[in-house]
Amino acid sequence: MITSFVLKALDRNIVWVTALLLVIAALVPALNLMTAPDHPLHIPTYIVSLVGKYLTYALLALALDLVWGFCGILSLGHAAFFALGGYAMGMYLMRQIGARGSYGNPLLPDFMVFLNWKELPWFWYGFDMFWFAALMAVLVPGLLGFVFGWFAFRSRVNGVYLSIITQAMTFALLLAFFRNDMGFGGNNGLTDFKDILGFNIQSNGTRSALFAASAIALALSLVITSGIVRSKYGKVLIGVRDAESRTRFLGYRVEHMKLFAFTVSAMMAGVAGALYVPQVGIINPGEFEPANSIEVVIWTAVGGRGTLIGPIVGAILVNGGKSIFTAAFPEFWLFALGGLFVVVTLFLPRGIVGTARQVIERRREYRKVRQAEAARAIAAEPQAAE
Amino acid sequence: MNTLASNAKPTSILYLDGVSVSFDGFKALNSLSFVIEPGELRAIIGPNGAGKTTMMDIITGKTRPDSGEVFFKGTVDLTQKDEAEIAQLGIGRKFQKPTVFESHTVWDNLELALNRKRGVFSTLFYRLTAEDKERIEEILSTVRLTNRKDDYAANLSHGQKQWLEIGMLLAQEPELLLVDEPVAGMTDAETTETALLLKEIAKTRSVVVVEHDMGFIRDLGVKVTCLAEGSVLAEGSIDFVSADPKVIENYLGR
Numbered sequence: 001m002i003t004s005f006v007l008k009a010l011d012r013n014i015v016w017v018t019a020l021l022l023v024i025a026a027l028v029p030a031l032n033l034m035t036a037p038d039h040p041l042h043i044p045t046y047i048v049s050l051v052g053k054y055l056t057y058a059l060l061a062l063a064l065d066l067v068w069g070f071c072g073i074l075s076l077g078h079a080a081f082f083a084l085g086g087y088a089m090g091m092y093l094m095r096q097i098g099a100r101g102s103y104g105n106p107l108l109p110d111f112m113v114f115l116n117w118k119e120l121p122w123f124w125y126g127f128d129m130f131w132f133a134a135l136m137a138v139l140v141p142g143l144l145g146f147v148f149g150w151f152a153f154r155s156r157v158n159g160v161y162l163s164i165i166t167q168a169m170t171f172a173l174l175l176a177f178f179r180n181d182m183g184f185g186g187n188n189g190l191t192d193f194k195d196i197l198g199f200n201i202q203s204n205g206t207r208s209a210l211f212a213a214s215a216i217a218l219a220l221s222l223v224i225t226s227g228i229v230r231s232k233y234g235k236v237l238i239g240v241r242d243a244e245s246r247t248r249f250l251g252y253r254v255e256h257m258k259l260f261a262f263t264v265s266a267m268m269a270g271v272a273g274a275l276y277v278p279q280v281g282i283i284n285p286g287e288f289e290p291a292n293s294i295e296v297v298i299w300t301a302v303g304g305r306g307t308l309i310g311p312i313v314g315a316i317l318v319n320g321g322k323s324i325f326t327a328a329f330p331e332f333w334l335f336a337l338g339g340l341f342v343v344v345t346l347f348l349p350r351g352i353v354g355t356a357r358q359v360i361e362r363r364r365e366y367r368k369v370r371q372a373e374a375a376r377a378i379a380a381e382p383q384a385a386e
Numbered sequence: 387m388n389t390l391a392s393n394a395k396p397t398s399i400l401y402l403d404g405v406s407v408s409f410d411g412f413k414a415l416n417s418l419s420f421v422i423e424p425g426e427l428r429a430i431i432g433p434n435g436a437g438k439t440t441m442m443d444i445i446t447g448k449t450r451p452d453s454g455e456v457f458f459k460g461t462v463d464l465t466q467k468d469e470a471e472i473a474q475l476g477i478g479r480k481f482q483k484p485t486v487f488e489s490h491t492v493w494d495n496l497e498l499a500l501n502r503k504r505g506v507f508s509t510l511f512y513r514l515t516a517e518d519k520e521r522i523e524e525i526l527s528t529v530r531l532t533n534r535k536d537d538y539a540a541n542l543s544h545g546q547k548q549w550l551e552i553g554m555l556l557a558q559e560p561e562l563l564l565v566d567e568p569v570a571g572m573t574d575a576e577t578t579e580t581a582l583l584l585k586e587i588a589k590t591r592s593v594v595v596v597e598h599d600m601g602f603i604r605d606l607g608v609k610v611t612c613l614a615e616g617s618v619l620a621e622g623s624i625d626f627v628s629a630d631p632k633v634i635e636n637y638l639g640r
Contacts, residue, residue, distance in 0.1 A: 004513055233509035235494055239487045246485045249446060250558060251473030252504045260506045 009227030017309050018219045025215035029208030045204050049279050050323065052211035054316045056276040059218045061299045061311035062225060063268035068297070069306030070229050071261050072241035074159075076293045077166030078269050080173050081141035083287035085270030087177075088140055090190035090283040091124060092133030093201070097194050110192070111185045121183045130197055137274035138267045145266025146259065153255040153262075158244075167290050174288035189284025196278050207279070214275045218312070221268050226308055228264070237261055298337065302344050304351025313353055396460040399424045399562055399592045405444060405454030406616070414440040416616035417454070422562070427588035429603045430596045431627075432613035433637045438596045439482070441613070442564050446479045447472040458562070474504070478560035482567045484547035488540035492531050492550055495539050496522045499554035521557070529553035529583070545576040552583065563593045569602050581605040600628075612637060 010018075028043055028051070035042040060082050067073040099106040103113040107120055126132040148169060152162055180186035199206045228234050239247045240254050248254050277283045286292075296315075303314020318340070326333045348355050395401045400422040407415045415437045422428055432438055443449040444456060447469045456464040464472060473479075487495050500518055502508070526532045529549040534542065539550060548568060555563055568584065569577040581602055587593060597603055603610060603624055610627045612619045614637065620630040627633055 005511060228510065231510050232497065232512040233506060235487075235490060235498055236509055238489060239498055242487050242489055243485050245448075245469075246481075246487065247498075248469040249473050249479045250499050250504075250554070251470050251501075253470045256506055 005227045005231065006223065008230045009223050011226070011230070013309055014222060014226045017312070018222055021215045021219035021222070025212040025219070028215075029212050032208050033204060045207055048204075048211050049207050052207070052214045052279045053276060054319045055211070055214040055218050056272045056279070057296075057299065057319055058312040058315040059214070059221055059272035059275070060269050060296055061303065061315040062218070062221055062308065063265040063272065064296050064300050065305055065308060065311040066225050066228065066265045066268070067258075067261050068300060069308075069311075070234065070241060071237045071258055073258060073262065074163045074297070075166045075262075075265075076163045076290065076297065077168075077170035078265070078296050079292035080170035080288055081145060081266040081269035082273035082276070082292075083173070083177075083283065083285075084141045084144065085137040085273030086277040086283040086287060087184060087190070087273075088127075088133050088137035088270070089274035089277045090193075091127040091136075091184075092130060093193035093196060093278060094185075094190050095124070095128040096196065097192065100194055101192070109185070109190070111180075111188065112183075115180060123183065134274065137270050141270030141273075142263050142267040145263045149259040149262040153258045156255075167293070170288050170293055171290050174285050174290075177285035177288060185284070187285065189282060189286075190277075191282040191284070193278065193281055201278055201281070210275065210279050214279070217271055217275060221271070222308060222312070225268075228261075229308070233257070233260075295337075298341050300351075302340065302348075302351055304354030304357075307351065307353045307357065310351045310353035314351065317352075394421045394423075395457060397424070398422060398457070399426070399459055400445065400594070401455070401457040401460065402441075402445075403455045405441075405451045405456060407440060407444065407449060407451045413616055415444070415451070418613070418617050419454075420611055420618055420621070422592055422594060424561075425588070425592055427585065427593045427606065427608045428595070429606055429608055429610045429624075430594060430613060431598070431600075431603065431610060431637065432619070435615075436613040436637075437616040438613055439566065440616075442479060442566060442596065445472075445564060446477060470504075473558065473560075476559070476561040478555035478558045478563045480548075480551050480555055480563070480565045480568060482570065484544065484551050486539040486542075486547055486550050486554065489538065491536050491538055492526070492542070493522060493535045495550055495554055496525055496557050499557035501557065501559040525553045525556050528556065528586075530579075545572050548572065548576075548580070549583070552580075552587075556587065561591050563587065563591060565593060565595045567597055568595065569597065569599050577602055578605065600624075 028048060031041055031043045032045060032048050037044070060078060063081075064075060064078045067075055094109040097109065101110040101113075103110055105113050108117060112120070127136070152165065157165065176182055177184055177189075178187055184190065193201050195201060196206060199209075229237065236247060236252055236257055239252075240257055244254055247257075273287075299315040299318045300311040301314070302318055303312065304310025318337070321336070322333060325336055344351065350358060398421045402421070403419045405415050405418045406413065418437065418441060430438055430441075440449060444451050445464060447464060447467050451465055458464050458472075458475060458477065462475060467475070487498065490498070497514065497518070500521065502512070502518070523532070526535055529552055531546060531550060531553065534546065539547065542550060552565070552568070565584065569580050572580060577599065584593060584595060584606065595606065607624070609622065610624050611621045612627050612630070612633050614632075619636060620627045620633050
């Protein structure tokens with residue numbers, strides 16, 4: 001059952017990208033750790049962390065593609081799931097600080113001591129264990145996605161209305177996390193991390209390991225999503241996107257179909273967030289900004305929605321561009337981003353990967369027609385000679 | 387009208403009694419009652435706004451009636467169920483505008499329509515069995531689309547899309563088929579073929595056809611129900627109905 005699911009997932013492009021990600025997962029850390037800083041192939045640590053961050057963004061965009069590209073649910077709140085996964089990881093990292101914080105309290109993180117709290121809130125229990133935090137990084141976004149989707153899809157909220165309430169969801173969480181009495185560090189969020197699993201979070205080795213983990217998580221998620229969209233369930237999902245009522249009248253429970261995709265997507269976004277936080281060293285309510293979720297939509301659209309590989313390409317390209325652009329012309333970045341979105345919408349509605357695929361397909365068809373013509377001409381020739 | 391059929395309820399496949407529904411004060415259906423027998427092919431005609439599509443919406447669970455009874459096979463109360471449940475019970479519906487999955491191939495369209503388990507996990511781990519394959523091949527030849535099975539549904543002609551949708555309904559193996567204007571926009575040849583196809587289908591199940599095309603209904607040669615302003619105006623053979631003065635006034639025009 002599982003084997004056939006995986007086998008079906010592996011079309012040629014997916015195999016290539018997965019293999020590439022796994023090679024990068026091994027090669028980049030090796031080049032960072034095993035070469036001297038003056039070696040021509042040396043990859044400096046800041047690049048490792050930067051690209052590692054892009055990979056987590058790519059995972060977030062991939063998660064969005066599952067619901068937007070294949071099921072037509074334009075979620076403008078996916079950064080909320082990402083941020084929740086990030087907070088789960090951040091809570092673990094805070095508890096790892098232990099007595100090394102500025103106030104030296106072995107149990108309470110600094111911000112709680114500052115707020116005069118005497119004991120750890122109940123929802124911080126268990127976060128001193130990595131496995132628990134890792135589980136929560138998946139379960140909490142998954143649960144939010146499930147509950148949100150349960151109500152939204154059952155009441156048949158669709159299209160723009162759904163997009164608006166996803167924005168409202170992330171905005172509500174933004175406001176909630178800003179409050180100090182929520183117990184998540186308020187405005188400042190969680191930062192000043194020291195260790196992860198006992199390793200110094202700033203060491204080259206740890207950064208390389210986090211990079212590799214991000215690449216592997218992305219590769220794994222790519223195979224899983226590919227399996228999902230190529231199964232019969234995935235075909236139903238596309239059916240829901242293209243003709244929802246037809247799917248309903250064929251006897252499928254559209255709300256269940258959407259709910260599963262949305263929940264899986266939220267969980268993947270949570271994993272991305274959990275990998276993001278140790279690499280950037282901070283998580284604060286700013287991650288819930290509605291604009292962040294909209295940026296994810298742009299990456300996905302630029303790369304090509306409904307292609308799985310496109311969102312990965314889009315997230316890496318746009319963020320790479322952002323890093324270069326904001327260093328060179330910081331004040332123009334937002335204009336560039338807006339311009340990019342307009343250009344892609346007008347001239348590349350299928351995104352980079354979608355357009356490339358279309359070109360290849362057209363060429364193949366053209367060649368087929370030419371071959372058929374040639375074959376006919378050859379077949380016709382002897383008769384003409386007679 | 388309401389007493390017309392109550393004794394027919396246990397043996398009927400579809401039973402509507404006194405069904406009314408209004409939208410913002412407009413009475414779309416006004417105490418509509420009729421009965422379809424198992425294995426029957428029935429044509430329903432009526433002017434625009436007579437309530438034909440609303441009637442289908444009520445039978446398939448898209449709209450809930452304000453009052454009245456809708457029973458499937460005499461015992462199943464359809465007013466308490468939603469679209470997916472009703473489809474799973476064995477009622478298929480063809481829309482007026484051909485509605486197929488355009489970005490799927492003809493084959494995949496039929497595969498999705500096959501009457502198999504429709505849950506998330508059963509579809510996630512579904513594998514095409516030899517039996518399912520055979521069934522799809524069979525339907526492909528019934529709806530004359532065998533040589534186009536690998537083409538995207540988007541690339542089919544209008545008439546072929548209509549047939550694909552009928553094929554999808556067959557794959558669903560319904561006991562009752564509701565067909566909304568199957569020949570709208572078809573050529574004469576396609577219309578004749580569609581009439582044959584529907585008659586073929588009606589041999590093994592009950593079919594309700596809503597249609598405007600009187601020639602097509604003559605081709606079908608079945609019992610006709612004429613609706614107007616949300617209730618039944620006349621019922622009988624096509625000649626009987628088209629001779630009815632009320633029908634002439636309301637529908638056929640003077």
